[in-house]
Amino acid sequence: MKMDAKGDTLRIRSVLQLGEANAKAFRDWVRAALEDGHKNIEVDLSQTTFVDSSGLGALVALHKTAASRKGSLRLVNPQPSVQQILELTRLDGILEVVKRANP
Amino acid sequence: MTSLSRTIKPPVLRMNLGGDFSRIRTAAERVKRFLEDHGCEDGARADCELAVVEGCNNAIKHAYPKGLRQPVLLEVQVEPDQIELRIIDHGSGFVWPASVKLPDPENESGRGLYLIRVLMDYAAYMRGPKQNTLVLRKYRSPS
Numbered sequence: 001m002k003m004d005a006k007g008d009t010l011r012i013r014s015v016l017q018l019g020e021a022n023a024k025a026f027r028d029w030v031r032a033a034l035e036d037g038h039k040n041i042e043v044d045l046s047q048t049t050f051v052d053s054s055g056l057g058a059l060v061a062l063h064k065t066a067a068s069r070k071g072s073l074r075l076v077n078p079q080p081s082v083q084q085i086l087e088l089t090r091l092d093g094i095l096e097v098v099k100r101a102n103p
Numbered sequence: 104m105t106s107l108s109r110t111i112k113p114p115v116l117r118m119n120l121g122g123d124f125s126r127i128r129t130a131a132e133r134v135k136r137f138l139e140d141h142g143c144e145d146g147a148r149a150d151c152e153l154a155v156v157e158g159c160n161n162a163i164k165h166a167y168p169k170g171l172r173q174p175v176l177l178e179v180q181v182e183p184d185q186i187e188l189r190i191i192d193h194g195s196g197f198v199w200p201a202s203v204k205l206p207d208p209e210n211e212s213g214r215g216l217y218l219i220r221v222l223m224d225y226a227a228y229m230r231g232p233k234q235n236t237l238v239l240r241k242y243r244s245p246s
Contacts, residue, residue: 020124020160050128052156053218057211064209081149088221094208 001026008037008071013044018055027058031065039071042098046077051085063095074098114141116179122163131155134179134188141181147241150222151179151186157215158237162192185224188239196235199228 002014010033018026030041041062045051051059063073074096078086086092116137120126131152138148155177162175176191203220206213219226225240 017128019128019156021128050152050156052153052160053212053214054160056214060209060211085153085218088218089214090205091208 001029003030003033005035005038009040009042010034010038011042011044013047015043015045015048017050018048018058019050019052020054023052023054023058026055027061030062034065034069039066039069040074041066041071042074042076044076045079045082048079048082051082053089056085056089056091059095060091072096076100113180113182115181116177118177120159120163120175120177122173122175124160124163127156127159127163130159130177134177137179138181138186143181143186143243147186147243151188151239151241154219154222154239154241155179155188155190157219158188158190158239161197161215162190162194162235162237165197182243184243184245186241186243188223188237188241190237190239191234193234196228196230199230 001012003010003012005011010030012030015026034041043059043062059073059075066073075086076098077100078097083092083097086095086097114137116134118130118133120130134155135148135152138151143151159175159177173193176189178189178191180187180189200216203216205217219239222241223239224242225238227238229236229238
């Protein structure tokens, strides 16, 4: 996984999977990297091939973290299988999903 | 008279996860490859992969008292009209809810059984004195 910052947004990419084995560590790693000026969290899901309920839990946790900073969590370019899981669990209603040509 | 017809046994994959979370992803990927090798459709493979992960996570997390590690067995059987997944644990088990609802969107847990229910066509949890079995079925569309 890789991370950088642009303005008030912390950006994470190259997330291959989000499951029971790494979801809590991922959540804690992102939270620990947030600096005072960061409001938004952006997770590029274009390379993420698998998300389970633990991974969804980590995304919800980061959504709440961003909301507590008056910002938002953005999920960029999820693959169709991950998009389907977001829709099945109706999390696409609270998590912002963004489609971009250049993530 | 000896029958000329022979019963063809459906292909079965069996694995022992040993009560170890770290083996679940590898096992699910093996299941996906097994289903691919036996001609199962893309969508069914992905649904079974996630259902296996959720079922095994659940078995290890909830079926065993803290600290007790006993084997969790996973069996996959491919038949012409369905895929059957069986997840067997030897712990105390848990009460399978009559209906599974989505938790509040802000909740960070509680979506595993819901995903199993919506991804699978059939789900039953059988609790026994020595073992518990979660049986999941995904029906296959005729080719």
